[in-house]
Amino acid sequence: MSIDMEQFHQVFFEESFEGLEVMEAGLLRMDGGAVDDEEINAIFRAAHSIKGGSGTFGFTEVADFTHVMETLLDEMRDGRRPVTPNTVQVLLRSVDVLREMLTATREGASPDPEQVRIQQAELESVLASPGTAPPEASVDAAPESREQAPEAAGWHIVFRPHPHMMRTGNDPLRIIRELAELGDLQVTGDVSLLPPFSEFDPEECYLSWDLHLDAPVDRARIDEIFDWVEDDCDLAIMPVMIDAPREEAPGPDQSRLSAVSPPAERRVGERRSPEPRRRQERRSGQASPSSSIRVDIGKIDALINMVGELVITQSMLSLLGDDFHMGQLGRLRDGLAQLDRHTRELQESVMQIRMLPISFTFSRFPRLVHDLGAKLGKKIELKMTGENTEVDKTVIEKIGDPLVHLVRNSLDHGLEMPEERIAAGKPETGTVELNAYHKGGNIVIEIRDDGRGLDRDRILAKALERGLVQEDHNLTDRQIHELIFQPGFSTAEQVSDVSGRGVGMDVVRRNINELGGSIEIESEPGQGSAIIIRLPLTLAILDGQTVAVGDETYIVPLISIVESIQVRREMIHLVAGRGETIRLRDDYLPVIRLHEVFGIENPRATDLVDGLLVVVEGEGGQFGILVDDLIGQQQVVIKSLEANYQRVEGISGATILGDGSVALILDIPGVLRLAAGAGDVDQLQQSA
Amino acid sequence: MNAESTIARNHQDTGGAEYLSFRLGDEGYGVDILKVQEIRGWEPVTRVPNAPDYVRGVLNLRGAIVPVFDLRRRLGMEPVAYGKETVVIVVRVQGEEESKSIGLVVDAVSDVMRVTSDSIRATPEFGARLDTGLITGMVTAGERMVMLLDVEGLHQAQAADPATEVGAA
Numbered sequence: 001m002s003i004d005m006e007q008f009h010q011v012f013f014e015e016s017f018e019g020l021e022v023m024e025a026g027l028l029r030m031d032g033g034a035v036d037d038e039e040i041n042a043i044f045r046a047a048h049s050i051k052g053g054s055g056t057f058g059f060t061e062v063a064d065f066t067h068v069m070e071t072l073l074d075e076m077r078d079g080r081r082p083v084t085p086n087t088v089q090v091l092l093r094s095v096d097v098l099r100e101m102l103t104a105t106r107e108g109a110s111p112d113p114e115q116v117r118i119q120q121a122e123l124e125s126v127l128a129s130p131g132t133a134p135p136e137a138s139v140d141a142a143p144e145s146r147e148q149a150p151e152a153a154g155w156h157i158v159f160r161p162h163p164h165m166m167r168t169g170n171d172p173l174r175i176i177r178e179l180a181e182l183g184d185l186q187v188t189g190d191v192s193l194l195p196p197f198s199e200f201d202p203e204e205c206y207l208s209w210d211l212h213l214d215a216p217v218d219r220a221r222i223d224e225i226f227d228w229v230e231d232d233c234d235l236a237i238m239p240v241m242i243d244a245p246r247e248e249a250p251g252p253d254q255s256r257l258s259a260v261s262p263p264a265e266r267r268v269g270e271r272r273s274p275e276p277r278r279r280q281e282r283r284s285g286q287a288s289p290s291s292s293i294r295v296d297i298g299k300i301d302a303l304i305n306m307v308g309e310l311v312i313t314q315s316m317l318s319l320l321g322d323d324f325h326m327g328q329l330g331r332l333r334d335g336l337a338q339l340d341r342h343t344r345e346l347q348e349s350v351m352q353i354r355m356l357p358i359s360f361t362f363s364r365f366p367r368l369v370h371d372l373g374a375k376l377g378k379k380i381e382l383k384m385t386g387e388n389t390e391v392d393k394t395v396i397e398k399i400g401d402p403l404v405h406l407v408r409n410s411l412d413h414g415l416e417m418p419e420e421r422i423a424a425g426k427p428e429t430g431t432v433e434l435n436a437y438h439k440g441g442n443i444v445i446e447i448r449d450d451g452r453g454l455d456r457d458r459i460l461a462k463a464l465e466r467g468l469v470q471e472d473h474n475l476t477d478r479q480i481h482e483l484i485f486q487p488g489f490s491t492a493e494q495v496s497d498v499s500g501r502g503v504g505m506d507v508v509r510r511n512i513n514e515l516g517g518s519i520e521i522e523s524e525p526g527q528g529s530a531i532i533i534r535l536p537l538t539l540a541i542l543d544g545q546t547v548a549v550g551d552e553t554y555i556v557p558l559i560s561i562v563e564s565i566q567v568r569r570e571m572i573h574l575v576a577g578r579g580e581t582i583r584l585r586d587d588y589l590p591v592i593r594l595h596e597v598f599g600i601e602n603p604r605a606t607d608l609v610d611g612l613l614v615v616v617e618g619e620g621g622q623f624g625i626l627v628d629d630l631i632g633q634q635q636v637v638i639k640s641l642e643a644n645y646q647r648v649e650g651i652s653g654a655t656i657l658g659d660g661s662v663a664l665i666l667d668i669p670g671v672l673r674l675a676a677g678a679g680d681v682d683q684l685q686q687s688a
Numbered sequence: 689m690n691a692e693s694t695i696a697r698n699h700q701d702t703g704g705a706e707y708l709s710f711r712l713g714d715e716g717y718g719v720d721i722l723k724v725q726e727i728r729g730w731e732p733v734t735r736v737p738n739a740p741d742y743v744r745g746v747l748n749l750r751g752a753i754v755p756v757f758d759l760r761r762r763l764g765m766e767p768v769a770y771g772k773e774t775v776v777i778v779v780r781v782q783g784e785e786e787s788k789s790i791g792l793v794v795d796a797v798s799d800v801m802r803v804t805s806d807s808i809r810a811t812p813e814f815g816a817r818l819d820t821g822l823i824t825g826m827v828t829a830g831e832r833m834v835m836l837l838d839v840e841g842l843h844q845a846q847a848a849d850p851a852t853e854v855g856a857a
Contacts, residue, residue: 598737645755662734
């Protein structure tokens with residue numbers, strides 16, 4: 001065929017990677033011991049689709065490799081081969097190899113032949129080892145599972161299309177023509193089913209064929225040709241041995257064909273029609289990392305409705321404006337209120353388009369936990385909840401690596417070895433939970449384990465050793481937990497290749513801060529620990545608190561604000577005569593005067609009691625920012641300062657206020673650094 | 689758009705270029721008119737904390753955040769109070785990766801002049817008193833001398849300016 005296949009490649013790769021995810025997820029569930037027919041079927045179907053697609057596009061290495069996997073899966077599906085952990089492991093490794101092959105193929109490179117060969121050999125050795133299933137079945141399976149046996153000198157194919165085959169777009173003639181290309185082909189047509197002309201439906205296929213291919217080709221080559229039609233026909237492919245006289249072959253085979261379900265054609269009977277298969281894969285599939293985005297049609301419809309409403313409002317307002325008199329003021333107000341509402345709804349709908357379920361990130365963890373657990377010799381159960389919580393695509397993309405790091409940490413450092421757990425009176429299997437949920441305009445992701453918890457003493461010892469804290473400091477639990485976010489801090493007793501290279505938590509925190517989020521740790525010695533990440537739902541919009549200092553207006557991200565307080569004189573404490581701290585309940589908070597840090601002229605409040613203190617959560621704990629006044633809370637659209645200017649320390653971006661003027665958005669960690677750099681608040685680092 | 693393409697053609701036809709000339713005190717300056725995005729009256733901008741003194745702040749240019757530089761301060765001249773004639777020339781300059789818009793506060797715009805390449809003289813050295821690195825050349829327009837400004841340099845030098853390292857503030 002001379003059709004340009006390139007355009008379909010993208011789709012093929014996308015679907016194949018989805019298929020791999022399906023296979024991986026299914027295999028991991030099987031690994032838990034629960035063998036569900038539907039599970040094996042799903043894996044088989046995914047493998048089958050990849051094989052079919054790669055064969056069609058001429059990626060023969062991929063097709064050949066997948067074929068071996070498929071054969072193994074097929075035996076498992078039929079119950080002729082038990083599902084053993086070993087088989088599952090081999091299949092999981094094969095999925096990895098297949099993924100690499102597909103990636104290489106997509107980039108136009110050829111896959112590493114050595115690796116493929118090794119893995120294929122491993123698969124084949126599993127295939128060659130006898131299953132423990134009923135003996136008669138394995139005998140039946142012989143001709144098919146050994147289909148690459150070299151002794152076949154030719155093939156005898158009985159091809160009986162179902163009447164509807166031509167409606168699926170397949171032409172039996174084309175198939176026969178392709179077969180003829182492989183070698184000498186003898187075709188015997190069977191016209192016995194042809195109806196009288198008056199009942200003849202030109203769109204149905206009444207013919208069937210008996211084909212003798214006189215060429216020692218691979219079974220796979222023949223399978224490839226029938227790939228697209230095997231669901232729509234009765235098909236029997238039998239090798240013709242050199243010593244087997246060809247004349248004998250048709251007799252028994254004909255009778256087998258008409259039998260209800262002879263083993264050689266069981267592929268036919270058990271196949272489901274292709275439509276449901278495809279749909280199922282779509283539903284359970286995960287997207288490959290591409291820059292496109294799949295949007296739920298409901299979201300698009302909602303958007304279109306919204307735009308419709310907006311257009312109506314707009315035309316209403318412009319009619320009103322054409323001939324306006326004061327009597328219509330009420331209508332104008334109504335119209336503007338409507339416009340306001342529609343604009344806000346439209347904005348929300350547009351934002352919805354970028355929202356994807358967090359399962360895109362979570363989906364990699366079952367495999368990770370499985371592999372790592374095996375490597376570390378720990379028994380681990382992974383529980384995930386809230387996978388459908390939606391979050392901005394950019395957040396999804398950027399949160400993946402930090403999460404992997406945190407989960408690895410939990411598995412490696414948090415959870416104990418089985419013996420240790422039993423000794424501590426805990427269940428042998430450790431649990432790691434991944435939860436995601438929405439809370440107050442943010443998405444919260446929790447990673448909880450029931451391991452040993454953070455070791456307070458060891459962290460402290462390490463911090464002393466590194467000179468991060470002074471001996472005589474009395475630190476709260478919270479402050480100790482903060483220490484592990486310091487650069488170069490790792491409490492792992494041994495540096496393992498799993499985690500513990502000390503490049504960890506500070507990078508994790510930085511990544512999360514860059515997303516405008518925050519991270520905190522809860523830990524109960526012996527009971528486990530939890531890492532709680534809060535992220536904004538979207539990076540384009542921010543809930544902000546507008547504050548005034550002097551003549552200037554700034555936005556403080558609401559996510560950072562703990563509370564805002566009016567300072568009373570008795571709350572102020574001087575530290576070594578150098579700076580003030582505010583006693584708030586049991587904490588002493590360092591104070592940053594925004595007008596000092598930013599050099600703002602004419603602040604109304606220079607004394608703490610004159611202004612308002614916005615208590616914010618930053619790296620290293622809470623601190624108070626002194627501002628003149630709080631103006632209000634509003635959602636602001638984040639604009640980049642760097643697009644036309646450059647990064648400004650202490651400022652994360654800008655936004656445009658309702659009056660068209662620009663207001664800058666505070667970057668809380670940056671403000672803290674500025675203040676510390678100015679030498680203004682030495683005590684910041686000490687008390688933090 | 690149409691005007692721009694006309695100008696572009698003019699450039700080719702004459703081997704010269706058109707420059708928008710403006711005044712800073714008694715001195716005349718010019719910028720390549722193809723780099724000029726728009727000219728707008730001065731209006732208060734939002735100050736950027738800890739920025740060099742020549743950065744007046746940022747303004748909202750139809751949704752984009754654009755920095756505004758006081759060109760007098762940028763060139764090391766005495767600042768003056770802004771008046772009715774004070775304008776902001778928004779220029780589009782090529783940054784390292786993408787082009788950026790910058791607003792330049794000047795005393796007043798004069799006119800558009802055509803400059804042929806052979807009429808441009810090299811900039812004499814003024815020593816340390818004046819940063820001549822931003823002047824690509826000088827031309828004589830009638831009685832006046834006009835210094836041609838390198839707007840790209842304006843932006844790049846600003847990015848490397850140590851004064852923008854705010855840690856020391």
